[in-house]
Amino acid sequence: MGRGEALFPSSLRFSIPFFFYVLLIAYQALAGSIGINYGQVADNLPSPEDVVPLVKAVGATRLKLYDTDPKVLKAFGNTNVEFIVSVPNEYLSKIKDPAKAQAWVKQNVQAYLPATKITCIAVGNEVLTFNDTTLSGNLLPAMQSVHAALVSLNLDKQVTVTTAHSLAVLETSYPPSAGAFRRDLVDCICQILEFHVKTSSPFLINAYPYFAYKANPKQVSLDFVLFQPNPGIVDPVSNLHYDNMLFAQMDAVHSALDSLGYKNVCVQISETGWPSKGDADEAGATEDNARKYNCNLMKLMTSKKGTPMRPTNDLNIYVFAMFNENMKPGPTSERNYGLFKPDGTPAYPLGINLSTNISSGGSGTNSGGSTPSTSSPPGTSSTGYLSISSDSARQMVCRGRRTEMFLQIAVSIMLVHQLLNRV
Secondary structure, X not given: OOHHHHHOOHHHOOOHHHHHHHHHHHHHHHHOOEEEEEOOOOOOOOOHHHHHHHHHHOOOOEEEEOOOOHHHHHHOOOOOOEEEEEEOHHHHHHHOOHHHHHHXXXXXXXXXXXXXXXXXXXXXXXXXXXXXXXXXXXXXXXXXXXXXXXXXXXXXXXXXXXXXXXXXXXXXOOOHHHOEEOHHHHHHHHHHHHHHHHHOOOEEEEOOHHHHHHHOOOOOOHHHHXXXXXXXXXXXXXXXXXXXXXXXXXXXXXXXXXHOOOOOOOEEEEEEOOOOOOOOOOOOOOHHHXXXXXHHHHHHHOOOOOOOOOOOOOOOEEEEOOEOOOOOXXXXXXXXXXXXXXXXXXXXXXXXXXXXXXEOOXXXXXXXXXXXXXXXXXXXXXXXXXXXOHHHHHOOOOOHHHHHHHHHHHHHHHHHHHHHHHO
């Protein structure tokens, strides 16, 4: 018996197929924590089928929709991408009715399972900060009705129910240890938190350090909000050190939950991002800042590192957004949060190799209006899409730590494989 056989039984001896299988599993585990918001307030976006490779290119395995677009849910069938789907605010008054909630779940969730991996339903978005008492009053009943529908259809073990809040639900956010909810919202939030405890669902927060910088560019450190090297701050009460604003905001939410007795409720960031373009009075809205914010954020998301107050908790964060959306109202920044332009090219360097533009709006033509070639360049898909070459993999600026760990695993397995072949 050789030394290799002594170390490993024949059933566990490494083979080339097994080697690549292990690499695939390792890669998926490392890439599994990136989430992206897939908004569609635009008239020039690519077809959902063409979005699938883009999502995979950035290593995302989770998407959040603001509706239940059937074209998107069908296109992502059997891709293993997890989805949060949403009930828009205007539907809450109807969906609080149990019968209508059940019909909605059957049509918009059950119909796509199990091929499309829908794992969560967000009922409403930032409802409590609209200061609309009728809308707020419909929120919890709607959440309860949707959950009851899931229970009746035996789907409650695989699909949770929640709602996304603006960070403006906080009355105090600094220092993080002093985080507290607005007093006028405490009763309502406590009822929602009871729902989360009973259903084991997450508490979602939309948090944008960009807004803090935009409002006070002379006082807020740009490096602090962009996850760049900086001295950081120390919470005077907890003595915890913070080197970025997003973690400080998250821990302010944790403190607010702790103060109400809900320490164990899971906090997820359902939206965060940085615009690559803005109006003259929108400080910091540049391509370089957007690249730094989102690329540094993605590194953190794949590092398995928690916040100072919750260091062992995985980060559950959804970047906003997949595309620039040309029909969003408001200042220029609102239309420029995308990682990608509608033609499928990066809005700024993301470290992925795009072989050619994709067609926008599913019309069969690219954004320039010319007819695409019927043949694909080497390394692209039949839709004239994109590929990630080995060279671009080594240049993944957004994947820093994940790529490094992946390559280390690959090298280690190759060395073991060579060792066993020698013996």
